[in-house]
Amino acid sequence: xxxxxxxxxxxxxxxxxxxxxxxxxxxxxxxxxxxxxxxxxxxxxxxxxxxxxxxxxxxxxxxxxxxxxxxxxxxxxxxxxxxxxxxxxxxxxxxxxxxxxxxxxxxxxxxxxxxxxxxxxxxxxxxxxxxxxxxxxxxxxxxxxxxxxxxxxxxxxxxxxxxxxxxxxxxxxxxxxxxxxxxxxxxxxxxxxxxxxxxxxxxxxxxxxxxxxxxxxxxxxxxxxxxxxxxxxxxxxxxxxxxxxxxxxxxxxxxxxxxxxxxxxxxxxxxxxxxxxxxxxxxxxxxxxxxxxxxxxxxxxxxxxxxxxxxxxxxxx
Amino acid sequence: xxxxxxxxxxxxxxxxxxxxxxxxxxxxxxxxxxxxxxxxxxxxxxxxxxxxxxxxxxxxxxxxxxxxxxxxxxxxxxxxxxxxxxxxxxxxxxxxxxxxxxxxxxxxxxxxxxxxxxxxxxxxxxxxxxxxxxxxxxxxxxxxxxxxxxxxxxxxxxxxxxxxxxxxxxxxxxxxxxxxxxxxxxxxxxxxxxxxxxxxxxxxxxxxxxxxxxxxxxxxxxxxxxxxxxxxxxxxxxxxxxxxxxxxxxxxxxxxxxxxxxxxxxxxxxxxxxxxxxxxxxxxxxxxxxxxxxxxxxxxxxxxxxxxxxxxxxxxx
Numbered sequence: 001x002x003x004x005x006x007x008x009x010x011x012x013x014x015x016x017x018x019x020x021x022x023x024x025x026x027x028x029x030x031x032x033x034x035x036x037x038x039x040x041x042x043x044x045x046x047x048x049x050x051x052x053x054x055x056x057x058x059x060x061x062x063x064x065x066x067x068x069x070x071x072x073x074x075x076x077x078x079x080x081x082x083x084x085x086x087x088x089x090x091x092x093x094x095x096x097x098x099x100x101x102x103x104x105x106x107x108x109x110x111x112x113x114x115x116x117x118x119x120x121x122x123x124x125x126x127x128x129x130x131x132x133x134x135x136x137x138x139x140x141x142x143x144x145x146x147x148x149x150x151x152x153x154x155x156x157x158x159x160x161x162x163x164x165x166x167x168x169x170x171x172x173x174x175x176x177x178x179x180x181x182x183x184x185x186x187x188x189x190x191x192x193x194x195x196x197x198x199x200x201x202x203x204x205x206x207x208x209x210x211x212x213x214x215x216x217x218x219x220x221x222x223x224x225x226x227x228x229x230x231x232x233x234x235x236x237x238x239x240x241x242x243x244x245x246x247x248x249x250x251x252x253x254x255x256x257x258x259x260x261x262x263x264x265x266x267x268x269x270x271x272x273x274x275x276x277x278x279x280x281x282x283x284x285x286x287x288x289x290x291x292x293x294x295x296x297x298x299x300x301x302x303x304x305x306x307x308x309x310x311x312x313x314x315x316x317x
Numbered sequence: 318x319x320x321x322x323x324x325x326x327x328x329x330x331x332x333x334x335x336x337x338x339x340x341x342x343x344x345x346x347x348x349x350x351x352x353x354x355x356x357x358x359x360x361x362x363x364x365x366x367x368x369x370x371x372x373x374x375x376x377x378x379x380x381x382x383x384x385x386x387x388x389x390x391x392x393x394x395x396x397x398x399x400x401x402x403x404x405x406x407x408x409x410x411x412x413x414x415x416x417x418x419x420x421x422x423x424x425x426x427x428x429x430x431x432x433x434x435x436x437x438x439x440x441x442x443x444x445x446x447x448x449x450x451x452x453x454x455x456x457x458x459x460x461x462x463x464x465x466x467x468x469x470x471x472x473x474x475x476x477x478x479x480x481x482x483x484x485x486x487x488x489x490x491x492x493x494x495x496x497x498x499x500x501x502x503x504x505x506x507x508x509x510x511x512x513x514x515x516x517x518x519x520x521x522x523x524x525x526x527x528x529x530x531x532x533x534x535x536x537x538x539x540x541x542x543x544x545x546x547x548x549x550x551x552x553x554x555x556x557x558x559x560x561x562x563x564x565x566x567x568x569x570x571x572x573x574x575x576x577x578x579x580x581x582x583x584x585x586x587x588x589x590x591x592x593x594x595x596x597x598x599x600x601x602x603x604x605x606x607x608x609x610x611x612x613x614x615x616x617x618x619x620x621x622x623x624x625x626x627x628x629x630x631x632x633x634x
């Protein structure tokens with residue numbers, strides 16, 4: 001099933017989110033923000049907020065600003081990430097740091113974070129405000145830790161899991177949890193959505209890290225092995241190192257030799273065993289996500305959440 | 318009167334603020350944060366929060382996290398500013414971007430912003446949360462606007478005032494207003510403190526901009542005319558341009574010629590009329606600040622606020 005069908009129960013609300021993002025791109029600092037806000041991403045995080053809210057409440061107009069804030073938060077992270085990684089391309093388009101330089105891009109990222117915080121503060125809901133601030137803190141601490149120690153060869157699976165929990169799963173989780181909170185779900189239901197989002201995020205990130213090696217360059221909008229070339233040791237690389245502990249890969253990492261790294265990327269792409277092991281783990285988290293919400297009533301919306309988990313592990317970009 | 322005497326009514330609470338900042342510098346990302354958090358700045362913004370709170374409430378323990386958050390917000394702004402301006406020195410010390418590179422410095426700034434947001438969100442006070450988010454938004458929009466158009470020669474006084482209102486006065490204002498809100502002051506009293514902080518901030522920034530030309534390099538911890546060299550047209554420069562509209566200064570700005578700019582900086586430093594005009598304006602705002610709180614009861618704390626306004630216009634660094 002494709003995303004438009006999965007998003008169907010919140011189609012109209014997602015259009016309002018799109019308008020909210022566009023309004024920002026048309027505002028004060030247009031055309032600077034246009035390149036990143038106008039790009040139609042998967043909008044998975046705001047969709048998650050809206051679906052989670054609509055599970056419990058018919059009229060979710062009041063939840064739309066939260067969904068916009070979640071997407072802005074995510075976008076701000078991408079903008080600052082691209083500066084830190086010195087990336088020139090994302091989603092097949094030039095990054096803001098390439099277009100306007102890292103200084104202006106830094107300020108644009110700060111502006112997006114601030115706008116997100118302002119939207120959330122206006123919701124007047126203590127719990128989502130705290131959740132938002134804690135998630136901000138968790139993501140920024142994780143980014144900092146990663147920024148300080150790329151190429152950390154001692155990194156093993158548990159480091160990797162902690163990193164994707166903090167960097168990706170925490171925001172997916174906050175997206176779903178905030179929707180449930182604003183939808184006035186019960187304590188038990190909020191917990192279920194929170195866990196759903198968390199596991200969905202883990203699954204999403206592992207697939208992302210697989211696609212970095214086996215995805216189509218054109219569809220992904222970035223070169224194969226980008227993460228590895230930027231010094232990020234993701235699950236496929238960790239599994240390769242586990243399987244071949246005595247190889248010369250470590251020296252290649254240490255030297256940062258580009259051709260050597262491209263060779264490792266190719267090696268991973270052509271190792272069905274490594275790729276399959278990663279997929280198995282990602283599927284496990286997706287299954288965990290669907291299990292988290294099995295106590296909730298079955299209806300078109302919970303059905304969408306289950307379809308979303310299936311979509312995530314079968315996606316090609 | 319010197320700062321320690323002015324801060325006397327909140328001396329103990331300010332020590333708690335210092336401990337709060339130090340705890341952060343000793344935490345996860347020490348020693349990265351130490352250079353900027355351990356430096357004993359003037360702590361004027363947190364002092365403002367504490368004094369404003371103590372005007373209305375004897376026990377202000379609960380206000381301390383707000384004061385820490387205000388200082389962290391300010392510090393985060395400095396960290397990102399230094400990246401944008403490519404500054405290597407601040408307060409006589411190497412900047413974080415010089416020490417750790419602009420990428421890590423960017424993430425450290427984000428971390429400080431997030432920590433500030435987390436502290437504020439935990440206060441469980443809707444009004445200060447909104448105030449904080451709006452101030453974040455106002456400051457980041459101002460920084461962005463400035464980042465986009467340095468050397469903007471059409472800039473006149475009203476642009477300058479709007480810039481220092483958004484960049485500096487808004488945070489001074491929020492510092493005082495949040496203290497009053499958390500001190501459970503009345504509507505009228507909160508408004509008085511808000512205006513006091515705003516005018517104090519304007520006065521503070523104008524003096525800062527004067528000291529950039531006439532301050533002692535050693536005491537200021539940065540070279541004379543730094544702002545001008547970085548393309549910031551401050552009040553003294555605007556007044557020079559007003560007084561000599563037909564001079565060749567505009568061409569010097571347009572060319573960005575360093576020696577030419579240094580010459581302009583010297584010219585300003587040696588122009589008593591320009592400096593005096595700036596001081597008169599700064600004194601006007603300081604007077605406005607003291608007038609804003611004249612309806613409040615006179616006691617050692619309101620007396621400190623008045624002394625602070627006097628201190629600001631007579632300070633040498």
